[in-house]
Amino acid sequence: MSSTVIVTIISLSLLAAVSAIILYFVAQKFHVVEDPRIDDVQAALPAANCGGCGYAGCRNFAEALVAAETFDGLNCPVGGNEVMKSIAGMLGKTAGEADPSVAVLLCNGTPQYRPKTTRYDGVVSCQIQHNLYLGETNCSYGCLGDGDCVKACGFDAIMIDSETMLPVISDDKCVACGACVKSCPRHLIELRKKAKKDRKIYVACSNCDKGAVAIKACKVACIACNKCLKVCEFGAITIEKNRAYIDAKKCTFCRKCVAECSTHSIMEVNFPPRKPKVETEMLTING
Amino acid sequence: MIYKTSHTFPKGGIHPPEYKLTQNVPIKPLPVPKSVIIPLSQHIGAASAPVVAKGDHVKTGQVIAAANGFVSSNIHSSVSGVVSKIDTVIDASGYRQSAIFIDVQGDEWIDSIDRSVSVISEIELAPEQIIEKCRELGIVGLGGATFPSHVKLAVPKDKKCSILIINGVECEPYLTSDHRLMLEKGEETLIGIKILMKALHVEKAMVGIESNKPDAIEHLKELSKRFDGISIHSLTVKYPQGAEKQLIKTLTNREVPSGKLPIETGAVVHNVATAYAVYEAVQKNKPLIERVVTITGKSLSAPGNYLVRIGSPVNSLIEAAGGLPDDTGKIVSGGPMMGKALQNTGIPTSKGMSGIILFPASESIRGETGPCIRCAKCIAACPMNLEPHLLANASMKAMFERTESERITDCVECGSCSYTCPAGRPLLDYIRLGKSTVIKMARERNLK
Numbered sequence: 001m002s003s004t005v006i007v008t009i010i011s012l013s014l015l016a017a018v019s020a021i022i023l024y025f026v027a028q029k030f031h032v033v034e035d036p037r038i039d040d041v042q043a044a045l046p047a048a049n050c051g052g053c054g055y056a057g058c059r060n061f062a063e064a065l066v067a068a069e070t071f072d073g074l075n076c077p078v079g080g081n082e083v084m085k086s087i088a089g090m091l092g093k094t095a096g097e098a099d100p101s102v103a104v105l106l107c108n109g110t111p112q113y114r115p116k117t118t119r120y121d122g123v124v125s126c127q128i129q130h131n132l133y134l135g136e137t138n139c140s141y142g143c144l145g146d147g148d149c150v151k152a153c154g155f156d157a158i159m160i161d162s163e164t165m166l167p168v169i170s171d172d173k174c175v176a177c178g179a180c181v182k183s184c185p186r187h188l189i190e191l192r193k194k195a196k197k198d199r200k201i202y203v204a205c206s207n208c209d210k211g212a213v214a215i216k217a218c219k220v221a222c223i224a225c226n227k228c229l230k231v232c233e234f235g236a237i238t239i240e241k242n243r244a245y246i247d248a249k250k251c252t253f254c255r256k257c258v259a260e261c262s263t264h265s266i267m268e269v270n271f272p273p274r275k276p277k278v279e280t281e282m283l284t285i286n287g
Numbered sequence: 288m289i290y291k292t293s294h295t296f297p298k299g300g301i302h303p304p305e306y307k308l309t310q311n312v313p314i315k316p317l318p319v320p321k322s323v324i325i326p327l328s329q330h331i332g333a334a335s336a337p338v339v340a341k342g343d344h345v346k347t348g349q350v351i352a353a354a355n356g357f358v359s360s361n362i363h364s365s366v367s368g369v370v371s372k373i374d375t376v377i378d379a380s381g382y383r384q385s386a387i388f389i390d391v392q393g394d395e396w397i398d399s400i401d402r403s404v405s406v407i408s409e410i411e412l413a414p415e416q417i418i419e420k421c422r423e424l425g426i427v428g429l430g431g432a433t434f435p436s437h438v439k440l441a442v443p444k445d446k447k448c449s450i451l452i453i454n455g456v457e458c459e460p461y462l463t464s465d466h467r468l469m470l471e472k473g474e475e476t477l478i479g480i481k482i483l484m485k486a487l488h489v490e491k492a493m494v495g496i497e498s499n500k501p502d503a504i505e506h507l508k509e510l511s512k513r514f515d516g517i518s519i520h521s522l523t524v525k526y527p528q529g530a531e532k533q534l535i536k537t538l539t540n541r542e543v544p545s546g547k548l549p550i551e552t553g554a555v556v557h558n559v560a561t562a563y564a565v566y567e568a569v570q571k572n573k574p575l576i577e578r579v580v581t582i583t584g585k586s587l588s589a590p591g592n593y594l595v596r597i598g599s600p601v602n603s604l605i606e607a608a609g610g611l612p613d614d615t616g617k618i619v620s621g622g623p624m625m626g627k628a629l630q631n632t633g634i635p636t637s638k639g640m641s642g643i644i645l646f647p648a649s650e651s652i653r654g655e656t657g658p659c660i661r662c663a664k665c666i667a668a669c670p671m672n673l674e675p676h677l678l679a680n681a682s683m684k685a686m687f688e689r690t691e692s693e694r695i696t697d698c699v700e701c702g703s704c705s706y707t708c709p710a711g712r713p714l715l716d717y718i719r720l721g722k723s724t725v726i727k728m729a730r731e732r733n734l735k
Binding site (some may be wrong): 117118121122123125127128131132133134138140209210213 | 380381382383627628652653716717719720
């Protein structure tokens, strides 16, 4: 009985020893030389694997960073400038300053402003609905509300508001990886430069139809009336394809365009409430 | 009769209830409406460019929009009157597209059109002239896909066309416009087929008609005795027999290779309604300004077949058929299997609209969707030898490379899989998503 145990132990130990020797030489022979810095860089990255940098995952990005001569055009939106700086220090290079940005939805067509004209009962997918027809409302550019962006977001930053039926993007959770931007078949999500206190001024409409058609479909559509263009002192506003666009880099958050907008399609977010004095001024301008 | 060998394509297909409510209702001309909206993209290919401006007076049959490239088509005014505006309108495609709005005044036709009822059987034009005529007079495929006919007739030099196939199958339930046309305009249609044969330099034409239209088969068989080379074939009823590839397989036993065009088999397929339109264009100089549209539905008081001026709003058809029933839940343009729901009743009729079907609300709602039980009914039903459940699931999970290698672009979107699925899964919705994505991917790859 005991001899069986001893024979087994000895034979298995011998087998293990022989295998270990073979494996040792094989590992020597087929050793893959890899820059050890790749592992360090990968460890410094957020490990979100979101693809926001343009690479398939954090490992690919780390390889690209180690191989790159300069950091131009390489940026991890999730880690931001801090992470990029620490990696640059690690690799002995300098990192450029990238503006942190955040995703915003360029549509404000809530059911209250944009009445439904048909009912869609197909598959819950914006892409499928978009391929089929212009959607439940008469606006062929607006949000379809089926939440392709919600599914695409890996950071739980987007949810569909049950009242407005539009996606709401959380400024705290959004890392500007751009997954939602790619998922939206109507290109309604834009990554905009983050301002202090998360303030934002943007045109929440993407309708390229002529003003008369747009306003019929949605009460808060941009009708390209040019009022904002005239009032802007900083040249931040351009009008193309029957809709206004505010350049976040030039905008100084003076809010004059918001007051001027006749269809309230320009949104101001995270601003303190206007003083009553401003209100009366606004009224006189409009009146 | 004991057993008759079935004459149909071998693999797949379904048997939906037919509901051919209007098969005995003769074609009536629809009164010219007060105003028409003529969309500028009624065909596959580039949208036509308008050649009239606001305020212009136009006559019936006059060119109002010119073809914009080779795969495009001229568009003619279907009424006489004044162009009120050129603007966008939501059309049958589901999107807002450019269109010409015309306020009708009288009904004055241009002089070159022969409006007599006499049948002209002598074909005087040479093949090239016939193709030119089709191009000039805006003839497109009237089966639904609206592919410009002159493109189809111009066979590439390295390919040879040996047979013309005429599609009189009309396998979609409800629709009867082709059926009535074959019965009432049989002789003209056969002359149209002869014209197409001459343009293609072929000696043989086969007309495929499903056996649920025995009167049309009988009528055309009788008439075809006077026309050399045209044979009429009675086919076993099965959907989607009217699909181009399935019809070629049924009639010639030739198979269109994956990813290739039907001309690879030496066959060119045209619809019977197209043959009639070609007859009118070549022999009577009449552009494609009207077509037969079936207006039908279980709740309609007077469903029928109407000869409609293109651009008439759908509601003028519904009024002619007895008004919109209260229980209407969905209005579909085309057949119930492949047609598309319309957003409103103001949508204009276009060259590709073969029927308008009004479904009661109870039949317009999709049922509950269950999980796939892997019963393989969709595989048995697929006429293209695909695996719909696999394609749909792969598309749903965004595995588009996999769908491409599983030949998703071969799908003809007939909807047999969705129809037959016992779990009511939206197979075709996902397959269409995958197919459009794969086509986009392939196009981007070709650009590189």
